[in-house]
Amino acid sequence: MRTQSPLTGRSRSPLRRPLQALVMLFALVVGALTWSAPAQAHGTIVDPASRAYQCWKTWGSNHTNPAMQTEDPMCWQAFQANADTMWNWMSALRDGLGGQFEARTPDGTLCSNNLSRNASLDKPGPWKTTTVGNNFSVHLYDQASHGADYFKVYVSKQGFNPQTQTLGWSNLDFITQTGRFAPAQDITFPIQTSGYTGHHILFVIWQASHLDQAYMWCSDVNFG
Template identity: 70%
Template sequence: MLVLLLTLVVGLLPWAGAAQAHGTIVGPATRAYQCWSSWGTHHMDPAMQQQDPMCWQAWQANPDTMWNWMSALRDGLGGNYQGATPDGQLCSNGLARNDSLNQPGAWKTTTIGSNFSVHLYDQASHGADFLRVYVSKNGFDPKTQRLGWGNLDLITTTGRYAPAKDITFNVSTSGYTGQHIVFVMWKASHADQTYMWCSDVTFA
C-alpha cells in the first residue's frame, strides 16, 4: 500500500511543476536554459565541471536555478525595473537564489548574426505587454564583469503579444562583433510580473 501511495505521489510531481511553469528565452538560450538543456538529463555527470564550468558553479550554488529555468520572475515592480534591479544583478533578475547567473566567466555562447530572432517559450501562455531587447556595449567583457544597466544598449521594444506558447520576433543590430550579452526583459500581460534574462552570444 505504501509503495502504491509513493508511486501516485511521484507521478503527480511533474504535473505540479508544469502548473507553476512560466517561460524563458530559448533562442538565443538564456544562461539557466542553456545549463538545463545541456545537463538536465545528466546533471550528476562530473564532466560538467570541466566542460561547462559556469553551469557547474550554478549547479553547486543552487540546483534550483537549473531546474526552475522558467520561473525567474518578480511581481509588483510597477515599472520601476532599473530601480528595483541593482547593477550586477540583472542576469538573475534580482533574485538572490539565482545569483550564480550573475557570475562572469566562460559561459557557453550562441552564435548569431547582426540580424537574429528572439524566441520566447511561454508554457503558461501569459502573453506580453512588451519585450525589451538590449545588447551589451562594445568593450564590456562578460568573462570578467557583472552586467549593469550602464553596460547596455537598448535595441528594440516590442508591442503587445496575445497569449501564446511561442513568441518569436526579429532583431536588427549593427556594429557588434565577438562575445556579448543579449539581455531581454519580458513584462507578462496577465499580471504585474517581470522577467529578465541574460543570453550569451557571439556575433559572427
C-alpha cells in the first residue's frame, strides 16, 4: 500500500520511514564515535624522542625498506616483533597503578611500561640517540590534552650501558618530579643534570590528570 505525502502530493512507500530512521540512527552513532575519538588518543615524549616515536618518525612511511636492518637495527627488530608498537606510539599506558610504579613494573620492563606488546622497546642495543647537554628540555606531545599531575624524570647511571644491559630501577638516578600541568597538547619542562657523558637512557613517567593513567618511556640521549 502506498500513501501520499501531505506536502508534495507524491506517493510514498511506508518502508521509507523505517529506512530513514535507520539512516538517522547510523548518523548519530557515527557522530558520537567521531566526537569521542580524541579521548582515545594520548601522547609521548617527542623530544628527546621516545624509542617507539623515534622509530615511527624515522621509518613509519618507509617501514618496508630493507636498509632499516643495517641502518637502524633496533627499530628493525621492533618492527619485526610488533609493528603496532610504532603505529600506536601514543598509547603506552596502564590504568590504576596508584603511583606504585616500581612495585608494579618489574626490572627489564621499564621501557615497554610492562606492556608485552611493546617488549621490543626493552631490548638493549644501539638505539638512535638525541644529543643533549647537561641542561635540556623535555617535550611531551599529547593529542588529547590530558594535562599532568606530574612527571617523574630519571637518567640511567653513569657506567650503565644501554647497548648491552636491560634497564632496571637500580640503574636509574632520580632527577626531578614536576608539579601539575594544565591540559595542553604540548608540554615542555626543563631538566638540569651534571656528570653524565655518552649514551644514557632518559626515563620519564607521566601521571596523566584525567584518570589514574601512567605512561612510561625510554628516550636514548647522548650527553655531549
